[in-house]
Amino acid sequence: MNFETLKYQMALTQIKGIGNIIAKTLLAHTGSAEAIFKQHKQQLIRIPSIGEYIATQLTTNLSDVFRRVDREIDFILKNKITPLFFTDETYPFRLKECVDAPMILYSKGNQDYNAGFCIAIVGTRKITEYGKNICHEFVKDLSQLNHHVTIVSGLAYGVDICAHKASLECGLNTVGVLGHGLDRIYPGTHRAVAIKMLNQGALLTEYMSETNPDAPNFVQRNRIVAGMIDALVVIESATKGGALITAEIASSYNRDVFAFPGNIKNEYSGGCNKLIKTNKAALIECAADLEKMMGWERQSTNKNFIEPLLFPELLDIEKQMIHFMRLSDTVHINQILSKFDMPMSKICPLLIEMEFKGLVKCFPGNLYKVL
Numbered sequence: 001m002n003f004e005t006l007k008y009q010m011a012l013t014q015i016k017g018i019g020n021i022i023a024k025t026l027l028a029h030t031g032s033a034e035a036i037f038k039q040h041k042q043q044l045i046r047i048p049s050i051g052e053y054i055a056t057q058l059t060t061n062l063s064d065v066f067r068r069v070d071r072e073i074d075f076i077l078k079n080k081i082t083p084l085f086f087t088d089e090t091y092p093f094r095l096k097e098c099v100d101a102p103m104i105l106y107s108k109g110n111q112d113y114n115a116g117f118c119i120a121i122v123g124t125r126k127i128t129e130y131g132k133n134i135c136h137e138f139v140k141d142l143s144q145l146n147h148h149v150t151i152v153s154g155l156a157y158g159v160d161i162c163a164h165k166a167s168l169e170c171g172l173n174t175v176g177v178l179g180h181g182l183d184r185i186y187p188g189t190h191r192a193v194a195i196k197m198l199n200q201g202a203l204l205t206e207y208m209s210e211t212n213p214d215a216p217n218f219v220q221r222n223r224i225v226a227g228m229i230d231a232l233v234v235i236e237s238a239t240k241g242g243a244l245i246t247a248e249i250a251s252s253y254n255r256d257v258f259a260f261p262g263n264i265k266n267e268y269s270g271g272c273n274k275l276i277k278t279n280k281a282a283l284i285e286c287a288a289d290l291e292k293m294m295g296w297e298r299q300s301t302n303k304n305f306i307e308p309l310l311f312p313e314l315l316d317i318e319k320q321m322i323h324f325m326r327l328s329d330t331v332h333i334n335q336i337l338s339k340f341d342m343p344m345s346k347i348c349p350l351l352i353e354m355e356f357k358g359l360v361k362c363f364p365g366n367l368y369k370v371l
Contacts, residue, residue, distance in 0.1 A: 017053055018057070022050070086102075109199070138287055152175045
């Protein structure tokens with residue numbers, strides 16, 4: 001970890017007037033967080049969307065900002081927290097697709113955010129016995145499908161904590177996305193579960209320590225849950241609430257949304273039934289439904305294995321791509337773009353051609369698998 005680089009990356013998130021979108025604009029024009037702070041005021045003003053106010057904030061009275069950053073770096077070191085900057089390979093690649101993705105995340109645990117599939121399970125804080133049974137059965141069945149699934153939720157009361165507990169019991173990694181800093185756990189009654197998650201997943205947040213669990217933070221938290229996943233599953237929800245907000249965000253990010261139906265007389269089935277009725281979520285009744293709709297294949301010895309060397313007409317780049325994609329069960333298109341440093345306009349035609357040749361298959365969420 002380069003702490004000099006990290007210092008500027010963290011400082012960028014502390015400048016008044018700079019949100020995640022503007023920060024990415026600055027980064028695109030200067031090349032690095034450190035370079036942003038080394039620009040002259042007039043150079044910054046010439047960057048699109050950067051006016052006098054932001055340029056002034058970036059070039060004057062920065063001592064308080066860097067003192068705060070130094071204090072946070074001490075906290076990170078003391079508590080073995082891993083910062084994930086937007087340009088890092090370890091940053092969740094699915095989240096990078098989202099325009100409002102955080103510039104930096106803070107992770108504590110042992111989670112690889114770019115391995116396997118990520119499924120969010122969300123719902124009401126007032127989960128019923130029906131919801132608990134559905135949640136436990138669903139997670140248990142997912143664990144038996146052998147797809148290397150990580151369960152993501154928000155560590156809140158109800159469906160969230162039920163999903164985390166079920167994941168721990170069934171041997172699945174689970175990630176809790178927090179609406180506050182990593183110097184506390186909210187609600188406090190979930191501390192024991194959170195500690196277990198550090199050895200079987202992680203806690204993740206965009207907030208520095210000393211950040212209180214204020215209500216607006218949890219709304220912001222929902223976009224991380226929705227963005228870092230392949231699909232979102234709503235277990236139980238009223239017709240209004242955080243779960244439906246997260247489902248709307250996930251849909252806006254082109255994530256697959258699923259919901260379990262419930263009793264039409266039950267208040268906490270209303271949200272799920274509404275999502276299904278309005279075609280905003282696909283109806284599922286078990287993990288096998290999710291597996292089929294996501295296009296996942298059960299892991300088994302592939303009798304139709306194709307050796308690319310049998311195709312002498314393959315380009316060298318195609319052979320390299322197949323070799324890279326074989327290292328994982330599935331590979332997201334962003335991982336391919338990052339690995340081969342090629343624009344989307346060149347990668348997509350290659351992948352389409354490889355599909356025509358029967359070498360790879362595309363699954364929902366821009367995931368590719370070698371056949």
